[in-house]
Amino acid sequence: MDLSQLITTQPPSPLDSQRRLNIVFATAELAPYSKTGGLADVAASLPKAWAKRGHNVVVITPLYGHLDPAQMRLSRRLEALEVPRKSKNHSKLEAPLWETRMDHGVRVIFVQADEYFKRDGLYGDGNTPFEDNDQRFAFFSRAVVEFARTYALDVDVLHCNDWHTALAPLYARHYYEEEFAHTELALTIHNLAYQGTFDADRFDVTGLPKKYASAAEVLDGEGRVNFLKSGIQYADILTTVSRGYSEEIQTPEGGNGLHEVLAARADSLHGILNGADYSVWSPDADRVIPVKYDIERLNGKRQNKAALQHQLKLPVRPTLPLVGLITRLTEQKGIDILVPAVRSLLSELEDERAGFQLVVLGDGERRFHEELKELSADFPKRVVFFEGYSDEMAHRVQAGSDILVVPSRFEPCGLTQIYAMRYGTVPVVHATGGLRDTITDLRTDPETGTGFVFDDHNPEALAGALERAVATYRNYRKWRPLMVRAMEQDFSWKQSARQYEDLFLAQRSARAAE
Numbered sequence: 001m002d003l004s005q006l007i008t009t010q011p012p013s014p015l016d017s018q019r020r021l022n023i024v025f026a027t028a029e030l031a032p033y034s035k036t037g038g039l040a041d042v043a044a045s046l047p048k049a050w051a052k053r054g055h056n057v058v059v060i061t062p063l064y065g066h067l068d069p070a071q072m073r074l075s076r077r078l079e080a081l082e083v084p085r086k087s088k089n090h091s092k093l094e095a096p097l098w099e100t101r102m103d104h105g106v107r108v109i110f111v112q113a114d115e116y117f118k119r120d121g122l123y124g125d126g127n128t129p130f131e132d133n134d135q136r137f138a139f140f141s142r143a144v145v146e147f148a149r150t151y152a153l154d155v156d157v158l159h160c161n162d163w164h165t166a167l168a169p170l171y172a173r174h175y176y177e178e179e180f181a182h183t184e185l186a187l188t189i190h191n192l193a194y195q196g197t198f199d200a201d202r203f204d205v206t207g208l209p210k211k212y213a214s215a216a217e218v219l220d221g222e223g224r225v226n227f228l229k230s231g232i233q234y235a236d237i238l239t240t241v242s243r244g245y246s247e248e249i250q251t252p253e254g255g256n257g258l259h260e261v262l263a264a265r266a267d268s269l270h271g272i273l274n275g276a277d278y279s280v281w282s283p284d285a286d287r288v289i290p291v292k293y294d295i296e297r298l299n300g301k302r303q304n305k306a307a308l309q310h311q312l313k314l315p316v317r318p319t320l321p322l323v324g325l326i327t328r329l330t331e332q333k334g335i336d337i338l339v340p341a342v343r344s345l346l347s348e349l350e351d352e353r354a355g356f357q358l359v360v361l362g363d364g365e366r367r368f369h370e371e372l373k374e375l376s377a378d379f380p381k382r383v384v385f386f387e388g389y390s391d392e393m394a395h396r397v398q399a400g401s402d403i404l405v406v407p408s409r410f411e412p413c414g415l416t417q418i419y420a421m422r423y424g425t426v427p428v429v430h431a432t433g434g435l436r437d438t439i440t441d442l443r444t445d446p447e448t449g450t451g452f453v454f455d456d457h458n459p460e461a462l463a464g465a466l467e468r469a470v471a472t473y474r475n476y477r478k479w480r481p482l483m484v485r486a487m488e489q490d491f492s493w494k495q496s497a498r499q500y501e502d503l504f505l506a507q508r509s510a511r512a513a514e
């Protein structure tokens with residue numbers, strides 16, 4: 001059976017058949033089903049953008065413990081997948097496949113393997129990673145490859161994402177070279193800080209022959225099995241989620257130990273910026289926020305702000321700027337500079353009407369929870385730490401804040417600043433990776449600026465940028481055009497989806513010419 005048979009509700013393709021691709025997109029996260037960060041949003045929106053252009057797209061992802069097939073009304077049309085676990089013909093695991101569809105006919109396959117995925121959490125329990133993550137995602141990578149050859153003949157592109165699926169290219173090339181001879185194996189790096197590294201004595205869980213257990217293949221500079229490194233070497237096409245980050249990761253400072261491996265593949269490495277799904281992240285379409293609004297109805301934003309201040313038990317002050325931050329709480333996200341910057345700015349205030357309010361929506365490492373709790377205890381009328389993961393709150397913070405701060409140390413793309421602009425919530429960002437690529441500083445460019453950008457990653461530089469933002473906010477004649485300009489920016493997937501398509505087609509032509 002091939003994909004065009006499988007996808008029966010596909011609308012007539014606007015693409016000529018030369019350009020139409022069968023794409024299998026493999027991901028450990030998929031919004032709204034399973035999400036810890038931006039990968040889930042990309043997995044939910046890029047495939048839809050491809051399908052809208054006329055490609056046949058299947059997304060494949062694990063059936064985690066919190067997902068109930070009956071409640072989600074998933075169907076079982078395909079036979080269970082037989083996934084080899086050691087070498088090709090040894091013990092197999094029968095993995096039931098559950099299905100649903102997303103917009104534009106994108107088919108979604110959930111792989112059930114209870115011994116690996118039926119537990120609380122995607123990657124771990126709280127802050128402790130599961131001990132068998134190597135085995136879980138080696139299994140999933142292998143399942144992706146088995147799915148692609150069993151149910152999706154004629155796969156033009158097998159698109160893997162991050163370390164969780166990064167072994168798939170090696171499995172495909174090692175076990176099924178001929179079957180995948182005409183398939184482009186793509187790997188997108190969403191975050192190089194997560195590589196999937198495990199002690200060398202865990203190599204056996206990959207099921208791969210011993211010859212791959214060497215530094216040139218899957219071991220990294222530290223002598224650990226490194227899933228991402230393997231993907232970087234075996235994928236035909238490498239992408240990352242902004243142009244800036246694609247350059248940073250080829251340097252010793254930004255390469256997390258893999259800069260040489262990446263630089264060696266520079267010709268195949270492309271930075272393609274993520275897009276936003278404006279059917280989910282736009283104040284005129286948002287199904288969660290108290291009041292919908294758009295550029296013509298900006299009063300709605302004020303109402304969302306008042307509702308948020310009220311909900312957070314902050315003084316409801318229309319003229320005091322409300323700063324938001326929505327984040328995983330990890331080292332990457334710059335909480336270490338945010339806390340002292342906010343502390344210094346708020347300590348100096350004498351007038352209640354001066355300064356700003358801050359809401360942090362975040363979940364992650366305990367030490368950051370503690371620091372943020374302390375900050376809000378010190379400034380109870382100013383700072384609220386909304387602990388935990390809440391999609392609803394993420395939307396409310398976007399709509400109700402005036403300013404969104406993203407103090408990340410590094411940021412491959414970053415989605416919250418892109419969403420914020422559509423909500424008229426002006427970003428304050430560190431000049432790094434995708435943040436630098438998406439936000440233009442108002443001071444550098446008064447006519448086209450969309451936010452405030454600071455260069456050095458330290459509390460003083462962040463405080464300076466926040467002060468500039470707050471001062472500009474106080475002058476509505478300056479603030480309104482800035483807000484409107486931010487809202488007018490178009491970061492929809494259209495362009496980026498097309499860039500991926502061009503890349504896939506170019507690779508196909510190059511292969512054909514070989």
Ligand code: ADP
Nearest residue numbers: 037038327328362363388389390394414415416
């Ligand atoms: P990353 O992928 O590094 O976490 P992104 O900015 O690309 O960063 O994506 C983060 C995504 O996760 C956004 O959709 C954001 O709204 C969401 N998010 C992050 N933290 C939380 C939280 N605590 N509650 C709800 N949503 C969150």
Ligand code: GLC
Nearest residue numbers: 038039190191412413414415
């Ligand atoms: C990662 C990055 C983030 C990016 C997201 C989606 O988690 O940290 O910057 O936006 O993936 O690509």
